[in-house]
Amino acid sequence: MSARDGVLARVRRAARHEVSHPGAFEPARMDSGWERFASTLHAVGGEPVGPVQSGDLSWALSELCADAGRVVMGPGVAQSLGPGPWEELPEGVSPQSLADVAVALLRGSIGVAENGAVALDGRHAPVRALPYLCERLILLLETSEIVPDMHQAIARMPPDATRFHHFYWISGPSKTADIEQTLVLGAHGPRSLAVVGIRDLQ
Amino acid sequence: MDVALFIPCYVDQLAPSVGLAALRVLEHVGCRVHYDPRQTCCGQPFINTGATREAARLARAHLALFEKADAVVCPSASCVSTVRHRYAELGLELGPDAQRLCARTFELGEFLVRELDRSELGSRFPHRVALLQSCHGLRELELGHPSERVYATRPEPGVTERLLRAVEGLELVWPERPDECCGFGGAFSVKFPEVSTRMGRDRVRALAATEAEYVTGSDVSCLLHLDGVARREGLGPRPIHLAEILASGLDG
Amino acid sequence: MSELLDARAATLLPDGEPLRRHDAAVFDLRRRRDAAVAALPDFEALRTHAQAIKTHTLDYLDAYLERFESQAAAAGAVVHWAEDGAAHNDIVHGLLRERGVRRVVKSKSMLTEECGLNPYLEARDLEVVDTDLGERIVQLGQELPSHIVVPAVHRSRAEIGELFHVHMQTPSGESDPVRLTEYARRDLRPRFLAAEAGITGVNFAIAETGTIVVCTNEGNADLGMSLPPLHIASMGIEKVIPTLADLATFLRLLARSATGQPITAYTSLVTGPRAGGELHIVLVDNGRSRLLANSTHRSSLACIRCGACLNTCPVYRRAGGHAYGQAVAGPIGAVLAPALSSQAEGRRLPLASTLCGSCSAVCPVRIDLHGQLLAWRRTRAHAGAGERVLQRAAAVVLGRAALLRAAGALVRLCWPLLARRWPGNPLGVWLLGRQLPAHPGASFATRYRRLKGSKR
Numbered sequence: 001m002s003a004r005d006g007v008l009a010r011v012r013r014a015a016r017h018e019v020s021h022p023g024a025f026e027p028a029r030m031d032s033g034w035e036r037f038a039s040t041l042h043a044v045g046g047e048p049v050g051p052v053q054s055g056d057l058s059w060a061l062s063e064l065c066a067d068a069g070r071v072v073m074g075p076g077v078a079q080s081l082g083p084g085p086w087e088e089l090p091e092g093v094s095p096q097s098l099a100d101v102a103v104a105l106l107r108g109s110i111g112v113a114e115n116g117a118v119a120l121d122g123r124h125a126p127v128r129a130l131p132y133l134c135e136r137l138i139l140l141l142e143t144s145e146i147v148p149d150m151h152q153a154i155a156r157m158p159p160d161a162t163r164f165h166h167f168y169w170i171s172g173p174s175k176t177a178d179i180e181q182t183l184v185l186g187a188h189g190p191r192s193l194a195v196v197g198i199r200d201l202q
Numbered sequence: 203m204d205v206a207l208f209i210p211c212y213v214d215q216l217a218p219s220v221g222l223a224a225l226r227v228l229e230h231v232g233c234r235v236h237y238d239p240r241q242t243c244c245g246q247p248f249i250n251t252g253a254t255r256e257a258a259r260l261a262r263a264h265l266a267l268f269e270k271a272d273a274v275v276c277p278s279a280s281c282v283s284t285v286r287h288r289y290a291e292l293g294l295e296l297g298p299d300a301q302r303l304c305a306r307t308f309e310l311g312e313f314l315v316r317e318l319d320r321s322e323l324g325s326r327f328p329h330r331v332a333l334l335q336s337c338h339g340l341r342e343l344e345l346g347h348p349s350e351r352v353y354a355t356r357p358e359p360g361v362t363e364r365l366l367r368a369v370e371g372l373e374l375v376w377p378e379r380p381d382e383c384c385g386f387g388g389a390f391s392v393k394f395p396e397v398s399t400r401m402g403r404d405r406v407r408a409l410a411a412t413e414a415e416y417v418t419g420s421d422v423s424c425l426l427h428l429d430g431v432a433r434r435e436g437l438g439p440r441p442i443h444l445a446e447i448l449a450s451g452l453d454g
Numbered sequence: 455m456s457e458l459l460d461a462r463a464a465t466l467l468p469d470g471e472p473l474r475r476h477d478a479a480v481f482d483l484r485r486r487r488d489a490a491v492a493a494l495p496d497f498e499a500l501r502t503h504a505q506a507i508k509t510h511t512l513d514y515l516d517a518y519l520e521r522f523e524s525q526a527a528a529a530g531a532v533v534h535w536a537e538d539g540a541a542h543n544d545i546v547h548g549l550l551r552e553r554g555v556r557r558v559v560k561s562k563s564m565l566t567e568e569c570g571l572n573p574y575l576e577a578r579d580l581e582v583v584d585t586d587l588g589e590r591i592v593q594l595g596q597e598l599p600s601h602i603v604v605p606a607v608h609r610s611r612a613e614i615g616e617l618f619h620v621h622m623q624t625p626s627g628e629s630d631p632v633r634l635t636e637y638a639r640r641d642l643r644p645r646f647l648a649a650e651a652g653i654t655g656v657n658f659a660i661a662e663t664g665t666i667v668v669c670t671n672e673g674n675a676d677l678g679m680s681l682p683p684l685h686i687a688s689m690g691i692e693k694v695i696p697t698l699a700d701l702a703t704f705l706r707l708l709a710r711s712a713t714g715q716p717i718t719a720y721t722s723l724v725t726g727p728r729a730g731g732e733l734h735i736v737l738v739d740n741g742r743s744r745l746l747a748n749s750t751h752r753s754s755l756a757c758i759r760c761g762a763c764l765n766t767c768p769v770y771r772r773a774g775g776h777a778y779g780q781a782v783a784g785p786i787g788a789v790l791a792p793a794l795s796s797q798a799e800g801r802r803l804p805l806a807s808t809l810c811g812s813c814s815a816v817c818p819v820r821i822d823l824h825g826q827l828l829a830w831r832r833t834r835a836h837a838g839a840g841e842r843v844l845q846r847a848a849a850v851v852l853g854r855a856a857l858l859r860a861a862g863a864l865v866r867l868c869w870p871l872l873a874r875r876w877p878g879n880p881l882g883v884w885l886l887g888r889q890l891p892a893h894p895g896a897s898f899a900t901r902y903r904r905l906k907g908s909k910r
Binding site for chain 1: 494585588614681696703716719724743
């Protein structure tokens with residue numbers, strides 16, 4: 001008997017097939033405004049920026065990326081921005097070739113007010129290592145896409161979200177407290193994370 | 203009201219004054235108290251180490267002895283929790299009478315407050331007193347509010363706290379980490395004496411920092427362990443059982 | 455006496471400053487957890503809901519495992535099954551060997567600790583680098599993690615600085631956590647870029663979609679599974695949950711219970727391999743199906759490894775994780791050890807608790823942890839013949855009022871002798887750190903008789 005069949009046979013014998021699934025959880029009502037999202041993001045070490053009008057986005061991002069070194073923007077960002085100190089993410093590059101990226105500028109979707117997380121869809125971060133290799137990560141978030149809690153956040157995930165290999169929830173910069181519980185930002189990934197709220201992103 | 207007094211073996215032998223105080227308090231509130239000297243041990247030490255056969259024998263004897271009681275009252279929370287929650291796990295066939303008896307076995311404080319609705323007894327104890335919330339009383343009998351729990355609305359004070367707040371002259375204080383275990387744990391205290399004592403020392407230090415004259419609680423075993431550590435360390439408030447405080451200053 | 459949590463054992467956290475620091479650091483996590491969960495008015499209901507999902511999932515685990523397997527395979531992952539830790543290690547090694555891999559980066563996985571994967575691979579000439587900072591510290595120190603969330607919590611900054619100095623040539627005497635973390639980052643980044651394979655654990659596996667979910671704060675798992683072409687994810691069979699919607703419930707509980715964060719910095723959902731890469735998922739039993747068949751103890755499989763029970767456990771905080779002698783320490787470690795550990799020592803761990811119940815009160819999936827410890831004690835696996843005889847005798851004495859009172863009279867008579875420390879004192883263990891109370895005088899029964907007799 002294969003290991004698979006052996007394990008499954010034992011599990012099948014032990015499973016009782018009695019208790020049904022409890023169904024959906026009804027969470028307590030909570031606020032889903034930018035203010036609450038921004039204050040949670042701040043608490044987890046991120047920087048809320050804005051919200052700005054999309055017309056002001058280019059200017060706001062130039063400020064954030066000034067003198068930063070190599071700035072790379074992902075799909076869905078270029079159309080909102082004019083020329084600036086950034087380059088489009090080249091197609092078909094190896095992740096290793098992005099090791100020197102200072103700032104990654106990516107289009108986030110779905111903000112979660114209760115935990116400051118922003119969803120990053122595989123389509124908007126085609127090189128999946130990019131948001132972890134960069135020194136600074138900037139995520140753009142349409143403020144109307146903020147939901148109060150994780151239940152609604154997951155319910156909002158597009159039906160094909162899992163078809164694009166990866167889907168991230170990112171809440172604040174990379175951090176560790178493994179040395180005497182001292183919080184240090186930038187353990188491996190980005191040392192800082194900014195989320196730019198936008199009122200009317202196309 | 204008729205109550206059967208349940209004085210656990212170690213209270214009988216090591217802290218008889220607690221039993222006398224409980225008797226005094228119950229009589230003060232008008233109970234007719236019956237004490238059967240044939241009672242011994244509820245079986246907790248055996249349940250605690252998994253000696254189910256020995257525990258079951260003691261549990262059966264305990265249930266038989268208190269069979270006729272309408273309510274059983276005991277000044278030791280962990281023994282009450284044993285009867286109320288653990289007897290069902292011993293594989294005994296508990297009939298409806300036995301189940302009722304398990305449910306009708308009360309810690310002294312909860313009996314006064316929840317059953318008799320009496321928290322003001324007229325006791326007087328003009329001292330600064332720290333409260334040691336013993337784990338089984340707190341988390342299994344819910345004599346207070348465990349710090350781990352989230353309450354949607356602020357609950358009213360627990361039964362032990364309500365009784366102490368009604369004692370004239372008593373100033374109630376809480377140690378830091380108000381419900382950290384003292385480290386007794388029955389068999390644990392002798393099987394892992396080093397860790398048990400470390401826990402006890404930390405509790406004694408936290409209690410000493412409150413500058414209380416006394417530390418009280420509803421479990422004699424925790425107080426004995428703490429007393430032992432406090433004496434060795436030469437530190438900390440003197441232990442006094444809740445029943446002894448409640449019996450202080452009563453008329454007659 | 456066995457050495458677990460024993461004062462004579464080198465594995466017990468040293469008294470004094472290390473003990474004080476460990477207790478404070480770990481209890482701080484408990485405090486953060488309290489603050490975080492207090493902000494959720496429906497927290498207790500959420501725990502109940504999580505427990506219900508887990509109970510249901512375990513009840514239908516066969517169906518969910520098959521569903522997960524087929525969905526993961528449909529997404530392009532290769533699913534492997536391992537009966538035990540040895541089979542798991544063999545599968546992982548086979549995958550690495552076939553591809554000529556020499557350098558592996560690994561992120562935190564309690565399962566691979568349980569299986570002893572690192573020493574297995576290292577013995578076969580592979581370079582395995584743990585990339586979670588805490589894991590890296592214990593790897594350099596050649597020891598087990600002492601905590602499932604903060605593996606190096608038993609180490610002081612000075613000790614870590616010394617380890618880094620020896621292994622990474624950092625300046626001698628450097629002990630600043632910010633600078634030490636930066637040194638580790640610089641040391642590990644090239645290793646990530648050069649690695650040929652990444653091994654990660656799995657926090658949740660979603661049957662509905664064949665997705666694995668990995669939660670970290672450092673981002674190390676993400677680098678490890680997105681830079682090298684080969685990603686191997688190891689998971690116990692109990693990690694599967696039915697749907698994406700269920701994931702929300704567990705994500706709300708996990709980080710809040712663990713460290714008081716509202717969610718970990720990174721929650722990565724991975725479905726199938728990335729373009730040009732490979733994803734292999736190893737499903738490990740290693741005693742879990744046996745535990746599932748044990749109706750008394752199956753609920754312990756609901757554990758999501760948040761570490762909250764360790765953080766709140768007053769015994770764990772005073773003993774340190776190494777005293778448990780297992781990959782997983784603390785209350786959940788003591789609950790799982792009798793079922794999953796190959797060591798006989800593990801059977802004694804259920805005794806290493808005061809049964810204070812704080813673990814059960816914090817558990818986000820409402821495992822009755824102290825009830826579980828008590829239930830393991832009922833198997834009597836820990837009790838030797840001598841202890842059984844003594845207990846039988848004690849039960850006879852405590853079962854009869856006359857014998858109890860006679861024994862009590864004897865003890866009272868010998869009280870001054872028993873209160874002193876001398877070799878052979880039967881109360882010697884009690885007296886190690888405690889004294890006896892003042893002489894109690896006559897028993898309650900005697901005094902009651904006098905009292906009531908005099909009134910009559």
